[in-house]
Amino acid sequence: MPEARSIVFASGKGGTGKTTTVVNTGVALAKFGKEVILIDADITMSNLSLVLGMEDIPITLHDVLSGEATIKDAIYEYKGLSKVKVIPGGLSLEKLKKAKNYEKLREIIMEIQDMADFILIDAPAGLEMTSVTALLVGKELILVVNPEISSITDALKTKMVAEKLNTLPLGAVLNRVTSEKTDLTKEEIEAILEVPVLVSVPEDPEVKRASAYGIPLVLKNPDSPASISYYMLASKLAGVPYEPPKPESPLSRIFKGLFGGRRR
Ligand SMILES: Nc1ncnc2c1ncn2[C@@H]1O[C@H](COP(=O)(O)OP(=O)(O)OP(=O)(O)O)[C@@H](O)[C@H]1O
Numbered sequence: 001m002p003e004a005r006s007i008v009f010a011s012g013k014g015g016t017g018k019t020t021t022v023v024n025t026g027v028a029l030a031k032f033g034k035e036v037i038l039i040d041a042d043i044t045m046s047n048l049s050l051v052l053g054m055e056d057i058p059i060t061l062h063d064v065l066s067g068e069a070t071i072k073d074a075i076y077e078y079k080g081l082s083k084v085k086v087i088p089g090g091l092s093l094e095k096l097k098k099a100k101n102y103e104k105l106r107e108i109i110m111e112i113q114d115m116a117d118f119i120l121i122d123a124p125a126g127l128e129m130t131s132v133t134a135l136l137v138g139k140e141l142i143l144v145v146n147p148e149i150s151s152i153t154d155a156l157k158t159k160m161v162a163e164k165l166n167t168l169p170l171g172a173v174l175n176r177v178t179s180e181k182t183d184l185t186k187e188e189i190e191a192i193l194e195v196p197v198l199v200s201v202p203e204d205p206e207v208k209r210a211s212a213y214g215i216p217l218v219l220k221n222p223d224s225p226a227s228i229s230y231y232m233l234a235s236k237l238a239g240v241p242y243e244p245p246k247p248e249s250p251l252s253r254i255f256k257g258l259f260g261g262r263r264r
Pocket residue numbers: 011013014015016017018019020021042045124125175176177201202203204205207208211226
C-alpha cells in the first residue's frame with residue numbers, strides 16, 4: 001500500500017469537537033472504501049476509545065511510548081469494521097506516568113505509514129509539548145473550530161505553529177454551527193484563519209446521544225445533520241462522490257412519527 005495521508009486534527013481551544021470529528025470522519029472514510037487508522041494522541045485526556053465504545057483495552061499507546069509494547073500490539077480493529085483500526089490512548093493513570101517519551105510518537109507513526117490510506121490523529125488541546133508534538137506527527141492539519149472568536153484566535157496560533165513545523169494546513173472544520181446571530185460566519189472565519197472552511201457541521205443533539213451509546217454518529221444515525229457533514233468531509237478527503245439524502249418533507253416526518261418509520 002502507498003504511504004498514508006496523515007492528518008492531525010487540532011484546535012488550540014479545548015472541547016471544539018476534535019475527537020467527534022476524527023471518529024466520524026474516519027468511519028465515513030471507511031464507508032467510502034478507504035483503510036483508516038485513528039490515533040488517540042491526546043494521551044493525558046484520552047477519550048477516543050470511549051466515543052467508539054471500546055473499553056478494557058489491554059495495550060494502548062501508553063505502553064508503546066513507555067517501550068513496553070510495539071505499535072502493532074496496540075492497533076485494534078474496530079468492531080466489525082475491518083477498514084477501521086484504532087490506536088487507543090489509554091485510560092490508566094499508572095500507565096500514563098510511564099509514557100514519558102512522547103516525542104517517540106513520530107517514529108511510531110512512521111512504522112505504520114504503509115498500513116492505511118489515511119491516518120487521522122486526534123491531538124490534545126492547547127499548545128503544550130504534547131500538542132506541538134502531535135502537530136509534528138501529521139503531514140497535514142485540519143483545524144476544528146467553533147463559530148466564536150476565542151476558538152478562532154486559538155486555532156490561528158495552532159496554525160502558525162504547524163506551519164513552522166512544515167505541517168500543511170488543509171482547512172478548518174467549522175463545528176457546532178447554530179442559527180444564532182452571534183455565530184461568526186464562514187467567510188469571517190476564512191478571512192481570519194486564511195484557510196478554507198472544508199465543511200460546516202451543525203449543532204446536533206444526536207452527537208451527544210451517539211457518544212453516550214459508544215457508537216459513531218455516522219453509523220448510528222447516518223442521515224442526521226452532523227452525519228451528513230462528516231460524510232461530506234470524508235468525500236472531499238477521499239475524492240469520492242457523496243449524494244446527501246434529500247431533506248424530509250414535513251408531511252413525511254409526521255407519517256414517520258405516526259407509524260414508526262425506518263430505524264437504523
Ligand atoms: N456538532 C455537534 N453538536 C452537538 N454537540 C457536539 C458537536 N460536536 C461535538 N459535540 C459535543 O461537544 C463535546 C466536545 O466534543 P469533543 O470531545 O469531540 O471535543 P474535543 O475537541 O475532542 O475536546 P477535548 O479538547 O477535550 O479533547 C462533546 O460532549 C460532544 O458530544
